[in-house]
Amino acid sequence: MSSNPGMTSDQIAVIKATVPVLAQHGNTITTVFYRNMLEAHPELNTIFNTPNQVNGHQPRALAGALYAYASHIDDLGALSSAVELICNKHASLYIQPDHYKIVGKYLLEAMGEVLGAALTPEILDAWATAYWQLADLMIGREKQLYEQSEGWTDWRDFKIANKVKESEEITSFYLAPVDGKPLPTFQPGQYISVQAYVPALHYAQARQYSLSDQPKPDYYRISVKKESGINSADPAPAVTQPGYISNLLHDTFNIGDTLQVSHPYGDFFLPTSKTETSTPIVLISAGVGLTPLTSMVNTLTSQAPGNRKLHFIHGARTSAGRAFKDHIDQLSISSPIQATFFTSIPTEDDKQGTDYHHVGRVDLNKLDDKDLFLDDNQTEYYICGPERFMTDIESSLKAKGVAADRIKMELFGTGGIPH
Numbered sequence: 001m002s003s004n005p006g007m008t009s010d011q012i013a014v015i016k017a018t019v020p021v022l023a024q025h026g027n028t029i030t031t032v033f034y035r036n037m038l039e040a041h042p043e044l045n046t047i048f049n050t051p052n053q054v055n056g057h058q059p060r061a062l063a064g065a066l067y068a069y070a071s072h073i074d075d076l077g078a079l080s081s082a083v084e085l086i087c088n089k090h091a092s093l094y095i096q097p098d099h100y101k102i103v104g105k106y107l108l109e110a111m112g113e114v115l116g117a118a119l120t121p122e123i124l125d126a127w128a129t130a131y132w133q134l135a136d137l138m139i140g141r142e143k144q145l146y147e148q149s150e151g152w153t154d155w156r157d158f159k160i161a162n163k164v165k166e167s168e169e170i171t172s173f174y175l176a177p178v179d180g181k182p183l184p185t186f187q188p189g190q191y192i193s194v195q196a197y198v199p200a201l202h203y204a205q206a207r208q209y210s211l212s213d214q215p216k217p218d219y220y221r222i223s224v225k226k227e228s229g230i231n232s233a234d235p236a237p238a239v240t241q242p243g244y245i246s247n248l249l250h251d252t253f254n255i256g257d258t259l260q261v262s263h264p265y266g267d268f269f270l271p272t273s274k275t276e277t278s279t280p281i282v283l284i285s286a287g288v289g290l291t292p293l294t295s296m297v298n299t300l301t302s303q304a305p306g307n308r309k310l311h312f313i314h315g316a317r318t319s320a321g322r323a324f325k326d327h328i329d330q331l332s333i334s335s336p337i338q339a340t341f342f343t344s345i346p347t348e349d350d351k352q353g354t355d356y357h358h359v360g361r362v363d364l365n366k367l368d369d370k371d372l373f374l375d376d377n378q379t380e381y382y383i384c385g386p387e388r389f390m391t392d393i394e395s396s397l398k399a400k401g402v403a404a405d406r407i408k409m410e411l412f413g414t415g416g417i418p419h
């Protein structure tokens with residue numbers, strides 16, 4: 001049965017019939033779309049991640065999103081978590097309704113350019129209706145998110161109040177608002193966008209960084225990995241060239257410098273209902289994926305130090321590459337939390353039991369079931385790190401009998417069109 005009251009059954013049938021066309025031509029359509037739109041509207045380059053344009057990640061992701069939308073046009077509920085993720089990211093970039101007009105125009109034109117006469121007036125009409133149905137839904141959700149932002153509805157100037165090296169590659173930036181007004185709280189796990197002018201591109205770029213500390217009224221902390229562009233461990237790397245913003249932050253931004261920052265957003269978070277109860281929590285991260293989970297652990301240990309079961313599991317390539325090492329060690333002395341560390345490459349100086357517990361990548365089979373709190377069917381699992389890491393850990397938890405709704409993670413990007 002169709003659950004799409006905004007379109008006629010004929011239009012829905014037409015969209016479904018275009019699914020194979022999108023499978024074949026989707027990437028070409030979105031590549032042409034971005035090229036034409038950014039040529040006509042160069043001011044939009046600040047909104048889109050330029051390296052992801054160059055390496056084709058963004059056109060592939062959009063093609064995957066269009067494919068998913070067409071495939072589920074009669075079951076829009078299946079898309080709700082993807083739409084929520086995208087709307088949060090859009091809100092953190094201050095996307096406005098006028099942007100949807102530009103995107104709609106160039107997307108439909110790109111379909112025409114690539115498909116030629118195969119794009120009949122009937123198909124074009126169905127896609128125009130489908131586009132605006134989704135756009136209106138997203139504009140509405142983004143409006144709600146802006147309304148919940150207590151008047152903070154545009155980029156806000158922040159100064160770097162402190163810059164602290166946390167590991168070989170990760171440095172924390174303490175960001176304080178220039179206007180000195182108290183900051184809104186956020187849910188641990190959420191991110192902010194940080195925008196800065198990139199001299200090499202001659203325009204600004206924005207990136208999302210998870211907030212890595214518990215909410216504080218006077219600063220937000222982000223902890224940024226210097227992206228060298230080498231990421232051979234990940235078969236579908238998010239980064240394939242040196243990161244413009246992460247390298248600028250590490251190399252040229254210092255205490256006292258100004259950046260533009262968005263209100264916190266994001267739908268991967270530990271809800272207040274969990275911080276205030278004693279639900280057992282297992283946090284599992286790899287690499288810089290520990291940042292949102294560090295916000296969660298700091299919030300949990302500051303709010304409910306009592307009887308909660310909390311296990312922080314983290315994998316890093318080396319112990320020198322492990323951020324917040326002393327902090328987590330201190331927390332596990334003063335609070336009833338367990339901490340388990342995996343290291344891929346232990347050095348001669350590393351001591352097992354102190355610097356690491358297990359050699360290799362995070363492997364839940366090396367831990368006892370009781371240390372994963374598997375006996376409690378309320379336990380929640382929060383995972384963050386490279387995409388393949390997250391899906392592997394998810395499979396491992398499911399194989400141990402954990403229900404899908406107790407496993408939380410955030411998969412950015414759609415991975416393109418399935419083959």
Ligand SMILES: NC(=O)C1=CN([C@@H]2O[C@H](COP(=O)(O)OP(=O)(O)OC[C@H]3O[C@@H](n4cnc5c(N)ncnc54)[C@H](OP(=O)(O)O)[C@@H]3O)[C@@H](O)[C@H]2O)C=CC1
Binds near residue numbers: 287289315392
């Ligand atoms: N959603 C969010 O809020 C955030 C997400 N992230 C995500 O985290 C990822 C970046 O992590 P980064 O530090 O660059 O990762 P790295 O590639 O540097 O790897 C870090 C650690 O993860 C291990 N690892 C890599 N791939 C896997 C895998 N498939 N299975 C198990 N372990 C693995 C590595 O093992 P080895 O040494 O063997 O390679 C290493 O120990 C990005 O994908 C980023 O998007 C980061 C911060 C916030």
